[in-house]
Structures are given as C-alpha cells and as structure tokens.
Amino acid sequence: MIDYETLRLIAWAVIGLLLIGFAITDGLDMGVTALLPIIGKTENDRRIMINSVAPHWDGNQVWLVTAGGALFAVWPLAYAVSFSGFYAAMLLALAALWLRPLGFDYRSKIDKPQWRNTCDIALCLGGILPTVIFGVAFGNLLQGIPFELDEFLITSYKGSFFELLNPFALLCGLISLSMILTQGTTWLQMKTTETLHQRVCTFSQVLALVTSILFMLAGIWAYNLNGYVINSTIVTDAASNPLNKSVSVVAHGLFRNFxxxxxxxxxxxxxxxxxxxxxxxxxxxxxxxxxxxxxLTVTCIILTAGITLFPFIIPSSLEPSHSLTVWDSTSSEKTLGIVIAISLVMVPIILGYTLWCYRKMFGRLDTQYIENNKTSLY
Incomplete structure (x- = not known):
C-alpha cells in the first residue's frame, strides 16, 4: 500500500507529465496554426500546414482536458485559487481555443479568399493567445499570487487582471510562445517539401535561438526574485490544511532547490x-x-518551472503562510489513490494511441497531394 506522502509526490509528477504531454503534442498544433499568415505564402502552403496537423489536433487536446480534470481532482484548492485569480485570463484562453475548431472545420466550407483569410486569422489567434497566457500564468506563479484563505479555506484574490501582465510574466509568455512556435516549425520540417520546407527550416533556426536567449534572460532575472521557504515542520502524511504552516520570503531565493x-x-x-x-x-x-x-526543450523548460516551485503549487505573495504546497493542498488519500490508479491505466493508453496515430499517418505533404485531394482535405 502506497503511503499518503508518496501518493502526493506521484500526483505532482502525473500533473507535470500531463502538462508536458499537452505542450509537446498540442503545442505543435498551436505552433503551426500561429504561423499560418507568416509562413503560408500561398493557399496551397497554408493548406499543407493545416493538413499537417489535421489528423491529430483534436485528439491532442485530450492532454489538456485530462490535465484540467486531474488538477481539479488532485489539487482542488489550487483549482479554486487559479480560477479565482486567473479567471479573466482563462476565459480569454478558452475563447481563443474555441477559434480552433471553427477555423479547422469551416475554413473549406466557403470557397472565398476573404472567408479563408478570416479562418486563418482565427487559427492564428487560437495558437498564439493560449500559448502566451499559459506562459504568463507560470511567470506569475513563480513570483507568487496575491491571495489569502479564511478559516474555512475560502479563497480571496486581491489582485487584478492587469497586474498579471507584469514584465517578468510577459517575458515568460514570450518564452512559451517562441518554444511552441519552434515546436510547430520542427514538426513542419518533417511534413513539408521543397520551398516551404526551406522556409520552415529557416524559421526553426531563428525561433530556436530566440527561445534559448529568452530562457537564459529569464534565468538571470529570476535569480534576483524572492523565493518562498517553509519554516515550520510539515507532516507530509497529514490531512490537507494550508493554514497549518509558517512560510517566509527569502531574497534571491527562487532557485533554492537547485x-x-x-x-x-x-x-x-x-x-x-x-x-x-x-x-x-x-x-x-x-x-x-x-x-x-x-x-526536449519543451520538457526541460516545464521541468525547470516545476522544480523551481516545488514543493509549492501556488505561493501567496499576500500571505506567504497561506501558500499552497504539495503537502497540504491535495485531495484525500483515497481520492489520490483512485486518481493515480486511473492514471496508470489511462496515460499509457493515451500515449500509446497517440504514438500509433502519428506513426500510421506520418508522411510529407506537397502541392500535388493537396490538388489530388482538395475536396476531402481541410
């Protein structure tokens, strides 16, 4: 029988795995669509780009849906705080994600350039906005969120939407964007030919280097940020209550785990x-x-953020002792056991099915393929 402390660690790892899976798979979809107006010089170019992700984009969103469900089941308090603090940002991200199925499914329904350009813009926004918002959210988590809990563990958020758009968080948003755009272009490298392939390779080089530079700049900046340290002794197998601890803010302490x-x-x-x-x-x-x-870049950037925060999930900049951690913000031991048991079954199935789909539908697309199947493709 796995003890409560180990279950909490496993649950933290599962959430991280789901976020990495989402960023790698759905990230390539968002990266491709975000670059439609830039890389796609002709209608055939844009159709090649769209159809390079068409067989997989909706299936890839399973990772996001699963991560959201797991977050609610594993860290209900973190779910409540994040939706309280990031409510407007999450609605904006959700609205942008709605643009994707509209753009994919209805782009070819009307054979007019203006209509298709509108759908391309919708797909582009559906790729850019969620990517930037997710990065900005992580940037704010690293700095701490202005919230507090009352004696009944009811959340009270004291910030505003525009306070989330602080310089460091915006830098994290740019890292997220360049990282996902690189994921999209490297995917297109394996799916395109001739002139489009050459253009994509050039963008991959530039975007990858931008990602590295922005990440190092964020690291230098983050070195001067405050960190959160638990002062009191935490019983890691006790019932969750984030109010039963003492937390202090340490100058230049964000990288304490490293x-x-x-x-x-x-x-x-x-x-x-x-x-x-x-x-x-x-x-x-x-x-x-x-x-x-x-x-690998996507994986290590997300792992860097997770390790930097650990054991905190959402630090409180307003009342540090109210911060949510892995040890005091989880569901019950029984709930975690059920979630992890389901994850051990479902995650390998999702991963195996995803790999199988990519293998069966792998291959390069060109103008001739689009012409031969123009009535059946997106």
Whole structure:
C-alpha cells in the first residue's frame, strides 16, 4: 500500500507529465496554426500546414482536458485559487481555443479568399493567445499570487487582471510562445517539401535561438526574485490544511532547490542547450532530430518551472503562510489513490494511441497531394 506522502509526490509528477504531454503534442498544433499568415505564402502552403496537423489536433487536446480534470481532482484548492485569480485570463484562453475548431472545420466550407483569410486569422489567434497566457500564468506563479484563505479555506484574490501582465510574466509568455512556435516549425520540417520546407527550416533556426536567449534572460532575472521557504515542520502524511504552516520570503531565493541539489542544474542547462541543437539540426536538414530536440526543450523548460516551485503549487505573495504546497493542498488519500490508479491505466493508453496515430499517418505533404485531394482535405 502506497503511503499518503508518496501518493502526493506521484500526483505532482502525473500533473507535470500531463502538462508536458499537452505542450509537446498540442503545442505543435498551436505552433503551426500561429504561423499560418507568416509562413503560408500561398493557399496551397497554408493548406499543407493545416493538413499537417489535421489528423491529430483534436485528439491532442485530450492532454489538456485530462490535465484540467486531474488538477481539479488532485489539487482542488489550487483549482479554486487559479480560477479565482486567473479567471479573466482563462476565459480569454478558452475563447481563443474555441477559434480552433471553427477555423479547422469551416475554413473549406466557403470557397472565398476573404472567408479563408478570416479562418486563418482565427487559427492564428487560437495558437498564439493560449500559448502566451499559459506562459504568463507560470511567470506569475513563480513570483507568487496575491491571495489569502479564511478559516474555512475560502479563497480571496486581491489582485487584478492587469497586474498579471507584469514584465517578468510577459517575458515568460514570450518564452512559451517562441518554444511552441519552434515546436510547430520542427514538426513542419518533417511534413513539408521543397520551398516551404526551406522556409520552415529557416524559421526553426531563428525561433530556436530566440527561445534559448529568452530562457537564459529569464534565468538571470529570476535569480534576483524572492523565493518562498517553509519554516515550520510539515507532516507530509497529514490531512490537507494550508493554514497549518509558517512560510517566509527569502531574497534571491527562487532557485533554492537547485542550490540544495546541484545535479538539478542539468535540467535548465539542457533547456538552454537543446534549442541550439534544434537550430543546428534544422540547418543541416536533420528534421527528425530537430523535432526531438525541440520536444526536449519543451520538457526541460516545464521541468525547470516545476522544480523551481516545488514543493509549492501556488505561493501567496499576500500571505506567504497561506501558500499552497504539495503537502497540504491535495485531495484525500483515497481520492489520490483512485486518481493515480486511473492514471496508470489511462496515460499509457493515451500515449500509446497517440504514438500509433502519428506513426500510421506520418508522411510529407506537397502541392500535388493537396490538388489530388482538395475536396476531402481541410
């Protein structure tokens, strides 16, 4: 029988795995559609780009739906705080995600350039806005959210929407955007030919290097940010109550976990180096390697954020002792056991099915393919 403390750690890892899966798979969809007006110079170019992700884009959103459900089941208090503080931002992200099915499914229903351009803009916004918003959200989490809890653990958020748009959070939003755009272009490298392929390779090189530079700039900036440290003793297998602890704010303490366990520095180091390898692979036309390096970048950037926060889930900049942590914000032991049992079954199924679909539908698209199937494709 797994004890409560271990269940909490496993649940934290499962949430992280789901977020990484979402960023890698649905990230390539959002990256491709965000670049439609820029890389797609002709109608055939844009149709090739759209149909490179058409068989998978809706299935990839399973990762997001699963992560949202798991967040509610595993960390109900974090779910409440995030929806209270990020309510307007989440509505904006959700509205942008709605644009994607509209753009995909209705783009080819009316054979008019103006209509298709409108759908392309919808797809572009559906790729850019959620990506930036998710990055901004992580930037705010690293700094702390202005919320407090009352004696009944009811959340009270004291910030505003525009306070979320602070400089460091916006930088994190740009990192998220460049990271996802790189994921999209490296995917297109494996799906395109001729002139479009050359154009995509050029964008991959530039975007990958931008990702590396922005990530290192954020690291330098974050080194001067305050960190949160638990002062009191926490019983890691006790019932959840975030009010039963004492937390202090430490100047320049955001990287305390990396300073305590030096081996962890390998993760942000890989996150900074992998984009350079992505650019080199794109330059030498090693398309598969470029995509793998881009996926490694995504993985390590998310892991860097998770390790930086641990054991905190949502730190409170208003009342540090009300911060939510892995040890005092989870559901009951029984609930965690059920969630993890389901995850052990469903995550391998989702992953296996996703890999199988990509394998069966893998191959490059060109203008001739679009012409031969123009009535059946997006």
């Amino acid at each position: 300073q305590q366990y030096h081996v962890l520095w390998a993760i942000p180091a890989i996150a900074a180096i992998a984009p350079v390898l992505t650019a080199l692979s794109a330059r030498s036309k090693r398309d598969g390697t470029a995509f793998l390096m881009s996926s």
